[in-house]
Amino acid sequence: MKHSWAIILVLLVVALAEALATGQRLFFNLAYLLMALLAVSYFWSWANVGRIQIVRQTRSARSQVGQPIEERFLVRNTGIIPKLWVEVRDHSTLPEHHASWVVNSLGVRRTRGWNVRTVCRRRGRFTLGPITLMSSDPFGLFQRQRQLLATSSVVVYPLTVDLPDFTLPSGELPGGGAIRRRTHYVTTNVSGVRDYFPGDGFNRIHWASTARTGRLIVKEFELDPTADVWLFLDMQGVVQAERPLQEQLSTSISLVATRPMLDDSTEEYAVAIAASLSKHLLARNRSVGLVVYGQSREVLSPERGDRQLSKLMETLAVVRAVGTIPLAEILAAEGKGLGRNTSAVVITPSDDTRWTDSLRDLRRRGIRGTAIVLETASFGRPSNTAGVLAALSQSGVRAYRIRAGESLAAALGQSGSA
Secondary structure, eight states, rough: THHHHEEEEEEEEHHHHHHHOOOOOHHHHHHHHHHHHHHHHHHHHHHHHHSSSEEEHHHEEEEEEEEEEEEEEEEESSSSSOOOEEEEOOOOSTTTTTOOOOEEEEEEEEEEEEEEEEEEEEEEEEEEEEEEEEEEEESSSSSEEEOOOEEEEEEEEEEOOOOOOOOOOOOOOGGGOOOOEEEEEEEEEEEEEEETTTOOOOBBOOOHHHHHSOOOOEEEEOSSSEEEEEEEEBGGGGOOOOOOHHHHHHHHHGGTSOOOOOOHHHHHHHHHHHHHHHHHHHHOOOEEEEEEEESEEEEEEOOOHHHHHHHHHHHHHHSSBBSSSHHHHHHHHHGGOOOSSSSEEEOOOOOTHHHHHHHHHHHHHTTTEEEEOOGGGGGGOOHHHHHHHHHHHHTTTTTEETTTTHHHHHHHOOOOOO
């Protein structure tokens, strides 16, 4: 009972008053007993949260929407007094991460543990910890808390889907010319041979030259003559739309148990599309870059490989639709640095046709554009998506329309309109 020690204290005062007034031994013994009870309970509650060691083991600091995060907790009593019960209360910011636990009867030098497995439903960077230890004496008179401020972080990457049928307009360099840029990747373009150095892969060895010279000779490669791909992700806040939570639950609650839940918001759909395209294009050895104006200006230069995918996913995990700069201005400003050997993929819910003019201007400079337009009407906000698609068609730009609840793989697997 809360503040039950106050009741014991009142009884102690009454017992002392009666003992002094009557001089009877019974009241003196009762007063001594109550004082001993308060002292022992106070000390026991203090000792229950002391001399406890908490070990928190996280299997990985990276996860993805739809994938689990697993943690292992170990609680060890390093003191010489048994712990009747200890509540471990976790204050992590990861949604639906229920790691709090009550450990009962923790003996001297004993260790208890439990596992926590949480399926990630939201992208972002989240904090694991801090932890509060709570306990009390056996009589429940005094409750103690102890704060363990140590924290760690976990990054949840956005949801990705396979896009086996998605293709970009041809982005080959004019005349079939090669990019004279050496690379450590194995490509189809062999630029020459050189002597073997320790660390070179055996798949780089040129066996004909090795047999002729009598020493190991390896091939050197150049980048494939394919265009860089720039993803322009529109995170301007005023153009976004989101269906009310009650409406989302009424239409998608039956799907929660069978697939990761993607919020019916243009922000989450756009990020999922950008992440899926990054994974799809990098898997095909394309060079992918990103431009996004969210909390700040973020520009990742085009590169290839798993390292670039990690950089893109890290950025997409934390970006939020709080930008204030219109997409048309972003395309005009960032497009100045794009060369003719470039493809631009614009992902936006905006129905402002001014950005289609900017994309048309890029096309005139030899930059091939593709637009992925989210229909905000399906997300609960009226829009002129049809006008945007018509403007893109007149400009000869391939466009895809994405609706709320629609399969991204199916929508982006279509030929698109141009």
